[in-house]
Amino acid sequence: MLKLLVYGYLTNTYSSRKLEDQAAQNVHFMWLLGMKKPDHNTINRFRSEKLSGVLKQIFSQIVLLLQQEGIVSLKEAVFTDGTKIESAANRYTFVWGKSIKANKEKMKAQLDELWGYAQSIAAEELKDTAPVTFEEVNPEKVKETIARINAALDDKQEVEKKVKQKLNYAKKHWPENLKKYEEQEKLLAGRNSMSKTDPDATFMRMKEDHMLNGQLKAAYNLQISTQQQFILNYSLHQTSTDYQTLQSHLEGYEALYNEKPKAVVADAGYGSDENYGILEEKGIEAYIKYNTFDKEQKDGLKAFSNDSLHYNQAEDYLVCPMGQRMKHIGEGQRVTSSGFVQMISRYQALNCEGCPMRGVCHKAAGNRIVEINHGLRKHKQAAKERLNTEQGIKYRKRRPADVEPVFAQLKHNHGFRRFLLKGLSKTEVEIGLLSIAHNLRKWKA
Numbered sequence: 001m002l003k004l005l006v007y008g009y010l011t012n013t014y015s016s017r018k019l020e021d022q023a024a025q026n027v028h029f030m031w032l033l034g035m036k037k038p039d040h041n042t043i044n045r046f047r048s049e050k051l052s053g054v055l056k057q058i059f060s061q062i063v064l065l066l067q068q069e070g071i072v073s074l075k076e077a078v079f080t081d082g083t084k085i086e087s088a089a090n091r092y093t094f095v096w097g098k099s100i101k102a103n104k105e106k107m108k109a110q111l112d113e114l115w116g117y118a119q120s121i122a123a124e125e126l127k128d129t130a131p132v133t134f135e136e137v138n139p140e141k142v143k144e145t146i147a148r149i150n151a152a153l154d155d156k157q158e159v160e161k162k163v164k165q166k167l168n169y170a171k172k173h174w175p176e177n178l179k180k181y182e183e184q185e186k187l188l189a190g191r192n193s194m195s196k197t198d199p200d201a202t203f204m205r206m207k208e209d210h211m212l213n214g215q216l217k218a219a220y221n222l223q224i225s226t227q228q229q230f231i232l233n234y235s236l237h238q239t240s241t242d243y244q245t246l247q248s249h250l251e252g253y254e255a256l257y258n259e260k261p262k263a264v265v266a267d268a269g270y271g272s273d274e275n276y277g278i279l280e281e282k283g284i285e286a287y288i289k290y291n292t293f294d295k296e297q298k299d300g301l302k303a304f305s306n307d308s309l310h311y312n313q314a315e316d317y318l319v320c321p322m323g324q325r326m327k328h329i330g331e332g333q334r335v336t337s338s339g340f341v342q343m344i345s346r347y348q349a350l351n352c353e354g355c356p357m358r359g360v361c362h363k364a365a366g367n368r369i370v371e372i373n374h375g376l377r378k379h380k381q382a383a384k385e386r387l388n389t390e391q392g393i394k395y396r397k398r399r400p401a402d403v404e405p406v407f408a409q410l411k412h413n414h415g416f417r418r419f420l421l422k423g424l425s426k427t428e429v430e431i432g433l434l435s436i437a438h439n440l441r442k443w444k445a
Ligand code: SF4
Pocket: 320, 321, 322, 323, 324, 349, 351, 352, 353, 355, 356, 357, 358, 361, 362, 368
């Protein structure tokens, strides 16, 4: 069955029905299967159930063979990049985390309003009941509160018709909606979106935007590390930002081979404070640009920018463009969307009044205040020096020719632009089969 699938992915045959047909008609498949003819259900079950969780080990065996042959080295530099692959989910099946939060808030406010109304009309009936707060709501609490309001207002003639209608609507829909929101929040697990028909998929902006309308599509973020255009590691992620994927991608590499690459070469999408720190800690050289690297190479540091201010480490002060000392006035923290804590130091110029550069230097009312992340500044400086060494220039030239053609090969030459299966574990199997097929194809090319 594995031979059937690998050969299928080698020959761009991904669907289980087409594989079933090939097994019955194509002499290569017949030979590989020893004339057995599995049906599409069996093929699908094997692919989605039996291979899940074990395929990566099989993939690694092929990479180890490549290493044995001297074609790749797991200890050398790897070229890492990511691409988004559309999920098999139906389009327009959005579930938004922010909408869930907003709906819950609206429900809380309306419940609070109804409770207040009930108290104004039936204060006597509700006087012995415990006070109710709506900071936290759950289906049981909503059900119970609506029942209490209904009981208190039951025989009151003065209750407005629209309140009765609202209470009926709330009784019928709110507990159920809340239950649905709770389940969806669990599936979202901190993400801002997911698809109803493939909850593991996140809505992402794709490069392949044929309608040119920036439409979001349910997708997975595929990360690969390559060497000589061979895939050494792959991982699928539910976030669209590349910089948040590097740590777990590298951990996967180490777990698979018990080895670390000497260097990671990647584009500016990975150049974050957190990633530079992780690589430094692991003893891996980071040939990773930061967001302003190319611009700095071309035009130098932007005049008056925070990065252009000289820092005196011994006495902990900055020097402003007029040569004035900027005094250290405090420390702070910033938490990134991935939960990483950045340490921020604040500095202030002593007197900006009457400075001839005042108009171009800053727009604040008083003296200029800047926030400096010394950790990131240090990492950026080290990355800049590394990227401008002879080795760094070689890696920079090689990166787009090593990893990017692999995506072009998979998506354009072999037509794999959309997953056939749904769910993270099953799509991982698809990517594993695709990577095995890619490596074998390239090896024997
Ligand atoms: S405006 Fe203030 S911070 Fe800017 S150059 Fe003049 S003195 Fe320095």
